[in-house]
Amino acid sequence: MKEKINVTVWNEFRHEKRNPEIAEIYPEGIHGAIARYLGTLPGLEVRTATLDEPEHGLTDEVLKRTDVIIWWGHLHQGEVQDSVVDKVHRRILDGMGLIALHSSIGSKIFRRLMGTSCGLRWREMDERQRVWVTSPGHPIVEGFGAYFEIPHCEMYGEFFDIPQPDELVFISWFQGGEVFRSGCCFHRGRGRIFYFQPGHETLPIYHQKEVLIVIGNAVSWAAPISGLDKVERVSHFPDPIEKFSVEE
């Protein structure tokens, strides 16, 4: 494990600037709320980046220093440049962790990693959500009991078109009658990905303690191991390790 985990919290950061109601809930932006919490944890070095910065704030320099990236995208995911998505994708396959939040199922980077449509059922009626733990020994649920509740949520329901998660950590119950795989771990290349469904721009979900604890736990889980630069990617025509002669 590395000494220090470098985290970059990425956000579209458009809603918060355009909609006063949202700005009231997240005056520093959603990224600001998450970064503020993560800043209180030991062993993390936290920075933020947003869509409207040059290269969306994700320069080669920033990516190179990032161990775990947290992603919040929504209505403007189409504006993320493909060249930046390419670089983030490569960096994840090389070991950078990704925590994709809520509507980031529609982001270019998440869809590219999943290979599926990431389609689902959704509804915005401020109903109650109950998040049940389905992997009680998993590092991401450290400190949790059987479930936690989100008083008012945006509903995301099955069928959720993703590959079967490598580990399924949370399943949610919704007041309106749906269920959802709300916490999903994926391993891709040398990188680890956690999809975490709770969240919404018009609800104070990223101020809720349980939600922040999960994100913090996920950062530790997704951080790369050391020495990944030793690992070979593609090897064209390596010498055979064992000697052999080809028989007719």
Added chain:
Amino acid sequence: MKEKINVTVWNEFRHEKRNPEIAEIYPEGIHGAIARYLGTLPGLEVRTATLDEPEHGLTDEVLKRTDVIIWWGHLHQGEVQDSVVDKVHRRILDGMGLIALHSSIGSKIFRRLMGTSCGLRWREMDERQRVWVTSPGHPIVEGFGAYFEIPHCEMYGEFFDIPQPDELVFISWFQGGEVFRSGCCFHRGRGRIFYFQPGHETLPIYHQKEVLIVIGNAVSWAAPISGLDKVERVSHFPDPIEKFSVEE
């Protein structure tokens, strides 16, 4: 299960036209060799399609009628039009099976479905390969014992950069010292994908009985169930199924 499975065997079909040595091994093309075998099985309706046909032979009409597509790509995968890849991808998520052969790890469609680099180690020295069964009750290995051999192969070795397969059916041993996950099942959307590593254009591997039997078994396994058109994709703002009132 459907009455009849419609199979389309797709091939780049360039090697066979340009290289007399390859043409001698596969006078009808690799697609022709595979289609000829599949044509002997009951319950299959087999056609072929190739890169140089209009729309690569994969018109809307052809795709709509295809239950399982078999894919052989190699050096010219970059020439496959993105619009066709988009349509094949959508059709797989809607239920069409895909059997990706050998070097098709480099194809646009396979990489899009995997979300990873699909990188590996490879060597062309005609060494011996032994394909071990690791899921002995799986429909794809029906009729097989512990292993089968390929006398002369192109070596593909680990690390193979794919998501962990939903089911791992074969692991191979190579004379030169490597191992490889040679038979990998993936479920994506409503579709089933089988990656099968054995094969090479300059070796008669697609004339080998065991290899053809695996491909035939995989066609049955990958064929879509009926009634997939009933399944909802995305549902925007459906009415709640259960009535509820939002509490403060």
Added chain:
Amino acid sequence: MKEKINVTVWNEFRHEKRNPEIAEIYPEGIHGAIARYLGTLPGLEVRTATLDEPEHGLTDEVLKRTDVIIWWGHLHQGEVQDSVVDKVHRRILDGMGLIALHSSIGSKIFRRLMGTSCGLRWREMDERQRVWVTSPGHPIVEGFGAYFEIPHCEMYGEFFDIPQPDELVFISWFQGGEVFRSGCCFHRGRGRIFYFQPGHETLPIYHQKEVLIVIGNAVSWAAPISGLDKVERVSHFPDPIEKFSVEE
């Protein structure tokens, strides 16, 4: 695939004999209700067996002829003899399918196959259950849309202490606020196992069309492939396949 699938429906068959209310719902026993439905499907040969028969109706002869066993146990699971459990276990690892229903999570055979406690949360208040499909292309959900409902159920809730299923087919929503992984596929040895949670002795759930269709689909999915007798189990000191000399 075999020509004909031999199915044995096993039931404790005690409730139905002792409790007139239950006898009214299941006059032929739960096994009788399920067997009656399966008998209407083509390609199945259906018999039943119960706890109070000699060897619980599971003689060597019966087991040898059984391709798929359906299991319903509840309060008297401790009375199943270990020697019979041993034989059923071995036969499953050799390829026989198992469909474990509802309270069979407490059966000796299911716990032995899982290796975990199979503990859960449960409540009997006749609440509503909604069973959501999470693998829409899977053979077990052939014919289903997004979900089906059970008007009155016994609630089973998470955390459900099982190994992560090889394929997760259903997740349920309950009126009282819980969720549950209600349809779980496992591969063990050469055999396939489906756990299906809906059911209860005092509710007519095994008369409900959707529930019966799922059980019928699961029988087809769990039936063994042919030729499993060729597969080696343990091989002590086989000759090396490749010649080698040991270097110092």
Added chain:
Amino acid sequence: MKEKINVTVWNEFRHEKRNPEIAEIYPEGIHGAIARYLGTLPGLEVRTATLDEPEHGLTDEVLKRTDVIIWWGHLHQGEVQDSVVDKVHRRILDGMGLIALHSSIGSKIFRRLMGTSCGLRWREMDERQRVWVTSPGHPIVEGFGAYFEIPHCEMYGEFFDIPQPDELVFISWFQGGEVFRSGCCFHRGRGRIFYFQPGHETLPIYHQKEVLIVIGNAVSWAAPISGLDKVERVSHFPDPIEKFSVEE
């Protein structure tokens, strides 16, 4: 993560006492060799236990203090008392990690956790083994490149009758022509299990640096998270969380 990880290294410790050749290789026993290495790592508190101690050295007191147990069993696994196996099993489901080495595939505890026969193919001819990494970002392979070699090994070959691992970390190549899934992660209950195949009593494999590093990495990976005592096991007839009325 806990401050300190308490590790108990368990060994049959019979070979080493009875066979002078083995005693020469492992004068302190296999457990002693492993414990000596682990003792050099920071953050571990290491003790040992062996078959011939009272309760096999695994008293309630010892088990309660153990976070991760390392297990080496071979010819005398049948002598382990069922009551001790019961307690170790329960403790693993409650969160204790297990690292099962080599021939421990035949141990009561490993078979109980797997639910399968754990059968395989094996041969003792001191051939060469090459252990390939198939999950390069996994904590258990921290510090490793593409593969490492074991100069002389006991061969274990497929088919290995285990449930599909939750994560497959190593696949081995053997000089005699076989392959094997040599590093397998399983999650059971709240506990994590790692099966690691390399090892043999008549070969100095547990003195080899790479093998010891893997075991040390696995200890960190398998250590339980904190707060597992909060997690509910079984909940009989809990009050509904949501109010509802049952409709006819």
